[in-house]
Amino acid sequence: MKRAKLRIKSSAGHVETLVNDPEGSRSGIAFIAHPHPLHGGTMDNKVVQMLARMCHDRGLVTVRPNFRGVGQSDGAYTGGEGESEDMLAVIRFVCGHFGNSLPVYLGGFSFGGYVQHLVAREITPAHLLLVSPAVNLYEFGGVPPQTTIIHGERDEVVPFDAAWKFALSHQIGFRPVAGAGHYYHGKLAELKSEALLACQD
Numbered sequence: 275m276k277r278a279k280l281r282i283k284s285s286a287g288h289v290e291t292l293v294n295d296p297e298g299s300r301s302g303i304a305f306i307a308h309p310h311p312l313h314g315g316t317m318d319n320k321v322v323q324m325l326a327r328m329c330h331d332r333g334l335v336t337v338r339p340n341f342r343g344v345g346q347s348d349g350a351y352t353g354g355e356g357e358s359e360d361m362l363a364v365i366r367f368v369c370g371h372f373g374n375s376l377p378v379y380l381g382g383f384s385f386g387g388y389v390q391h392l393v394a395r396e397i398t399p400a401h402l403l404l405v406s407p408a409v410n411l412y413e414f415g416g417v418p419p420q421t422t423i424i425h426g427e428r429d430e431v432v433p434f435d436a437a438w439k440f441a442l443s444h445q446i447g448f449r450p451v452a453g454a455g456h457y458y459h460g461k462l463a464e465l466k467s468e469a470l471l472a473c474q475d
Contacts, residue, residue, distance in 0.1 A: 287348025307386030358392035422447035426454030
């Protein structure tokens with residue numbers, strides 16, 4: 275496995291980005307966005323790391339940037355717009371490196387889901403995976419039909435019903451995780467199982 279930590283140029287400076295490349299078995303590129311930077315969210319969040327490992331095991335190049343002001347990323351939190359600009363800059367750079375021929379997959383956890391839904395307005399992903407997206411805290415617009423939401427039934431931050439109604443109104447896939455709260459404490463294995471099933475839809 276080839277692993278590289280980069281600082282990719284964006285409008286706010288540079289974005290600290292971790293890339294894990296399966297090399298010979300590449301089947302696509304997965305870009306994964308972390309939860310809220312003002313509440314401790316980083317590329318090393320356990321849900322983000324689990325999604326990255328799962329994608330890498332499926333032959334995807336996995337890419338995890340730190341949002342503005344996190345780690346070695348320049349800039350400061352903007353509420354989503356700047357973060358989506360940075361993600362697009364990372365996507366352009368990484369996809370350009372690999373020849374722009376591989377399908378792009380987007381994933382985001384909580385606030386990261388909001389960012390990725392903004393990114394999906396600018397590019398067409400092969401799949402958009404939203405884990406516990408903060409649909410009650412941010413103004414979500416439309417999402418592409420190839421979108422799946424995974425949500426904990428006991429989410430204490432984003433009400434389960436809010437996520438379910440969003441999925442229903444947009445006619446997208448929805449996978450509940452029984453007994454899971456927002457942070458999936460003790461439920462990462464169940465989350466991984468649902469994510470794998472979502473990838474097969």
